[in-house]
Amino acid sequence: MTLLDKPVETVAKRKKKSAIRTNSRWGISLVNSWLVFFAIISVIPMIWLILAPSKTDPEVTHKNPLSFGSFSGYIHAWKHLQFFDNGVIGRWVVNSVLYTTAIVFIATITASLAGFVISASTIKFKRVFLISTLLMMLVPPVALVIPLFVEMDKVGLIDNPWSVILISSLYPFGAFLSYIYYTTTIPPELYESARLDGCNDFKLWLKIALPLSGPLLSLLAFFAFIGNWANYFMPYIFLPSSTNYTLPLGLGFLFYSTPAINPGVGATSVPILKPEIALAGVLVAVPIMIVFLLSQKRLVRGMLAGSIKE
Amino acid sequence: MRQHLKRKYSLLAIAAAAVIGGTMVSPIAAQAAKPSILIWVDAPRLPGAQLYAKIMAPTVNVKVELHAQGDLLAKVQLFNRIKKGWPDVVFGPPNDVAVLRNPIINNAMALDSLLPAATWKAFGNGNNWCKGADGKTYCIKNDLAQSVLWYNTKLFKEFGYTVPTKMSELFAIGADLAKNHPGYSLGALGDQAANSSYFWPSQCPLNAEKSATRVVINSKDPHCTRVTKALQPLIDAKVYDPRSPFDAGFIKDVGQAGKLVANIGPSWYGDFVLRPASSYAVKAGEWTAAPMPIWDGEKVAYSGEYGGGIYTVSPHSKFPKEAVAFAMFMVGDKRNLVTVTNPDGSHGAPTFPAYGPGNALWAAKVNADTFWASSPYPAMAAQANKVFSGEKPVRYDTNGAWGAAFSPALAKDGNIQNALNAYATYISNLAQQLGYEVSTK
Numbered sequence: 191m192t193l194l195d196k197p198v199e200t201v202a203k204r205k206k207k208s209a210i211r212t213n214s215r216w217g218i219s220l221v222n223s224w225l226v227f228f229a230i231i232s233v234i235p236m237i238w239l240i241l242a243p244s245k246t247d248p249e250v251t252h253k254n255p256l257s258f259g260s261f262s263g264y265i266h267a268w269k270h271l272q273f274f275d276n277g278v279i280g281r282w283v284v285n286s287v288l289y290t291t292a293i294v295f296i297a298t299i300t301a302s303l304a305g306f307v308i309s310a311s312t313i314k315f316k317r318v319f320l321i322s323t324l325l326m327m328l329v330p331p332v333a334l335v336i337p338l339f340v341e342m343d344k345v346g347l348i349d350n351p352w353s354v355i356l357i358s359s360l361y362p363f364g365a366f367l368s369y370i371y372y373t374t375t376i377p378p379e380l381y382e383s384a385r386l387d388g389c390n391d392f393k394l395w396l397k398i399a400l401p402l403s404g405p406l407l408s409l410l411a412f413f414a415f416i417g418n419w420a421n422y423f424m425p426y427i428f429l430p431s432s433t434n435y436t437l438p439l440g441l442g443f444l445f446y447s448t449p450a451i452n453p454g455v456g457a458t459s460v461p462i463l464k465p466e467i468a469l470a471g472v473l474v475a476v477p478i479m480i481v482f483l484l485s486q487k488r489l490v491r492g493m494l495a496g497s498i499k500e
Numbered sequence: 501m502r503q504h505l506k507r508k509y510s511l512l513a514i515a516a517a518a519v520i521g522g523t524m525v526s527p528i529a530a531q532a533a534k535p536s537i538l539i540w541v542d543a544p545r546l547p548g549a550q551l552y553a554k555i556m557a558p559t560v561n562v563k564v565e566l567h568a569q570g571d572l573l574a575k576v577q578l579f580n581r582i583k584k585g586w587p588d589v590v591f592g593p594p595n596d597v598a599v600l601r602n603p604i605i606n607n608a609m610a611l612d613s614l615l616p617a618a619t620w621k622a623f624g625n626g627n628n629w630c631k632g633a634d635g636k637t638y639c640i641k642n643d644l645a646q647s648v649l650w651y652n653t654k655l656f657k658e659f660g661y662t663v664p665t666k667m668s669e670l671f672a673i674g675a676d677l678a679k680n681h682p683g684y685s686l687g688a689l690g691d692q693a694a695n696s697s698y699f700w701p702s703q704c705p706l707n708a709e710k711s712a713t714r715v716v717i718n719s720k721d722p723h724c725t726r727v728t729k730a731l732q733p734l735i736d737a738k739v740y741d742p743r744s745p746f747d748a749g750f751i752k753d754v755g756q757a758g759k760l761v762a763n764i765g766p767s768w769y770g771d772f773v774l775r776p777a778s779s780y781a782v783k784a785g786e787w788t789a790a791p792m793p794i795w796d797g798e799k800v801a802y803s804g805e806y807g808g809g810i811y812t813v814s815p816h817s818k819f820p821k822e823a824v825a826f827a828m829f830m831v832g833d834k835r836n837l838v839t840v841t842n843p844d845g846s847h848g849a850p851t852f853p854a855y856g857p858g859n860a861l862w863a864a865k866v867n868a869d870t871f872w873a874s875s876p877y878p879a880m881a882a883q884a885n886k887v888f889s890g891e892k893p894v895r896y897d898t899n900g901a902w903g904a905a906f907s908p909a910l911a912k913d914g915n916i917q918n919a920l921n922a923y924a925t926y927i928s929n930l931a932q933q934l935g936y937e938v939s940t941k
Contacts, residue, residue: 246778247778248756248777248778248781251748251751251752252748252752273843273844274543274843275543275546275566278566336578336581339578339581339582340581340582343582343584348582348585349585426571427578430565430567430575430585431565432565432566432567442568443566443568446568446569446570446571447542447543447568449746449772459544459842459843459844459846459850460543460544460842460843460844461843461844462543463778
């Protein structure tokens, strides 16, 4: 390399760097614009929903959609919701929390167990189980309504929360996710050495796999929560009594029962209008937002688990 | 060791199953000496039903459940699968009687023998809707939603109008509004409004069930075209609005703006559409109701209906008498019709009771209401026995079809005959799908 070469090379490099920087700036701006655009699309309805109960019914229709009414609006809307079947909405909140907690717990544990068994146990027909799991993921719940309804009747569980809890705890997607996780992140040698030390399959899961499954369990629990907190269909079919309803089912019921949304209802002496419906919607949506915000980090970690093999 | 663990886990699994099973499978209740009935009602009927449960507690076990009316059919079909779970008595929309009477569903029993003849007679024509083509009565009508002419007395005086007794007089008012008072309206026609206020009272054959297998649908019948011919120029002149009366824009532009001069609407229209602050918010002392104007050449000024719920009793009920007794409490007992407290603080039944003696009790409540320029009750009473009986309950969703076919077509080009034809085509398809033979005569 001569002395003259250096500045030439530096200029070329600078040009290249500058071009990259310019491209990056444009690229970043473009990406950011897209992100802002989609954020606006998804966030604005959420803001509207949160602001709507602060207004009166006419204000919801005629005022600026993103304007704020008053804090007392929330209190009024909540009080009015209490008039519906003697405050049954409180019961729906409790039901939603109880059912979802039970489902998340059972589904997470059973999915983790199932995934572990398919990936690491010594049982026969593992491939059959894996294919069955995949097939179960393809069957829409609607297709199974009548057989499930008849089955639940045979075991005396119609209008009993356990019908929803047990059926919703069947979690083939979770089992498949666990299978992928246990196959890719835990080295088989670890299982082999544990077996040499006298561990059976259950102990392997309990002592080896489970302690290493933090990100997986978070992911399983998160998806089980999302899928079941907002589940309308199963409670609708199996729980005819309004006192057993969950929040999404109750929200649908409120929608149907108010002339503000369903003019066919006509005359009613129940003060459920748009702000009350919006408040019920907030009760359904906000827990999902909170859970998502709280579990973001663990989720990302869980999703990336197994993506790099060292 | 492994065997020991296996046995241990098996025992654990059996114990867990037993515990879960024990908590889940409720013991079969011993046959109680007291009759038990399960009641399904909507939210406005809930206070009355709960009061009934309380009153009857010593003699009848009454369980009251809220239900969304639109879910009934799906749930009954599921109950039919397992042959149990049916509610004994259900409050529902008027068309449910035909849907539930359908042999495939089979969830509405004939009630004739469960009440004395004098009681049936006291309904007058109010319970005609519940009579099947076989002459049997399959439901008890809770309330009537008969159309009357609601009008603004202040604007009528200001514009120099007299209360129309003929439809031609009403349309003349419309023409005058278009010419001399643009912006003022005679109401909205979207959804079921056009039917309950105009087509049905005009005897337009749209859902005229002649038997369980035959229905007459003819949107080009002269009883229909006289309506469309009269309304079209007034729609063009913006005196009638193609939107729904519940449309937020119509409420703001016309209802709340004080531009509504008169409106043919059901008996509940005053308290639940005109009056509420969240709806048209009309001023106190300005509005009242008059009987329906008569179509030229007719002898009776018929009404249509917009709603008017019914009670049906399941043929699977072990206690049909108790089930009917509940329905009669709702339509005839002062404690429900006048005194029960509603969630919004009001008292009594919200709508015009279909049962004569019950209606007499309810009348005092309306007559005592000082909100109206004069009591609207006489007009409601005048129309109570004049709901045209040619329109029948049918097995398909007639009301949904107004929203699905008529309203969009009317909004599209404002041509009401085209919109009515679209509705007729839509319901003809529905009727044929459900096994009706559709004819035009």
